[in-house]
Amino acid sequence: QLQLQESGPGLVKPSETLSLTCAVSGGSISSGGYYWGWIRQPPGKGLEWIGSIYYTGRAFYNPSLKSRLTISVDTSKNQFSLTLNSVTAADTAVYYCARPLGGGGKYHYWGQGILVTVSS
Amino acid sequence: QSALTQPPSVSGSPGQSVTISCTGTSSDIGTYNRVSWYQQSPGTAPKLMIYEVSNRPSGVPDRFSGSKSGNTASLTISGLQAEDEADYYCCSYTNIDTWVFGGGTKLTVL
Numbered sequence: 001q002l003q004l005q006e007s008g009p010g011l012v013k014p015s016e017t018l019s020l021t022c023a024v025s026g027g028s029i030s031s032g033g034y035y036w037g038w039i040r041q042p043p044g045k046g047l048e049w050i051g052s053i054y055y056t057g058r059a060f061y062n063p064s065l066k067s068r069l070t071i072s073v074d075t076s077k078n079q080f081s082l083t084l085n086s087v088t089a090a091d092t093a094v095y096y097c098a099r100p101l102g103g104g105g106k107y108h109y110w111g112q113g114i115l116v117t118v119s120s
Numbered sequence: 121q122s123a124l125t126q127p128p129s130v131s132g133s134p135g136q137s138v139t140i141s142c143t144g145t146s147s148d149i150g151t152y153n154r155v156s157w158y159q160q161s162p163g164t165a166p167k168l169m170i171y172e173v174s175n176r177p178s179g180v181p182d183r184f185s186g187s188k189s190g191n192t193a194s195l196t197i198s199g200l201q202a203e204d205e206a207d208y209y210c211c212s213y214t215n216i217d218t219w220v221f222g223g224g225t226k227l228t229v230l
Contacts, residue, residue, distance in 0.1 A: 037219075039166075039221075046123070046209060046221060046222070046223045046224040047158070047160075047166065047209050047211075047221040047224070048221060049211070049218065049219040049220060049221055052219075060217050060218055061218075062121075062218060063121060063216065063218065064121075096165055096166075098165075101168070101171060101177065104213070104219070105154055105156055105171070105211060105213055105219050106154075106156045106168060106171035106172065107156075107158075107166070107168060108168045108177055110165035110166060110167075111165065112165060113165055
């Protein structure tokens with residue numbers, strides 16, 4: 001059974017960097033065939049697609065976040081990561097990592113989510 | 121990219137059918153058959169209900185169906201049950217190799 005688990009700090013100060021990791025178990029990122037994704041949800045609001053990455057390192061980003069965002073993959077650790085620079089209160093959200101059924105989108109496997117609050 | 125447009129809320133009585141619309145543009149829904157729908161209950165991760173417009177993952181009841189016409193996709197839930205009460209989100213692939221979600225629709229079962 002594929003499982004994803006987000007980890008990282010729950011509190012980040014404004015203007016600093018938010019870093020999260022998604023650990024994958026029950027399957028190998030390097031087996032290919034999937035674009036592993038990050039999605040976030042501000043409290044009480046809707047879902048926002050952040051970006052996705054293939055095991056080769058090819059990544060796609062939400063244009064509204066692209067200038068501050070880096071998504072990377074570490075196949076040796078079977079995990080992928082998100083780094084968001086210069087955060088503000090608007091980046092406060094539950095951050096989910098997810099894997100699609102195949103290819104991209106159609107996210108079928110999700111982590112439990114991690115709440116990240118941006119506050120001084 | 122702009123979020124897809126969904127009605128904020130819909131409601132229906134048990135046993136009835138409800139349809140949730142999701143309107144995009146020719147840059148997303150209108151061009152690609154890569155529309156998915158998610159169900160989300162409070163405090164939980166979203167659950168994939170429909171993918172590629174009208175396909176159901178294993179385990180999703182056939183009461184859930186999807187369709188598309190032009191720039192608008194739709195999710196129909198027939199034989200409404202109390203357990204269907206949740207938030208529903210559509211999602212589409214776009215012409216700039218990204219994905220965009222709708223604003224979400226709250227389904228209330230009366």
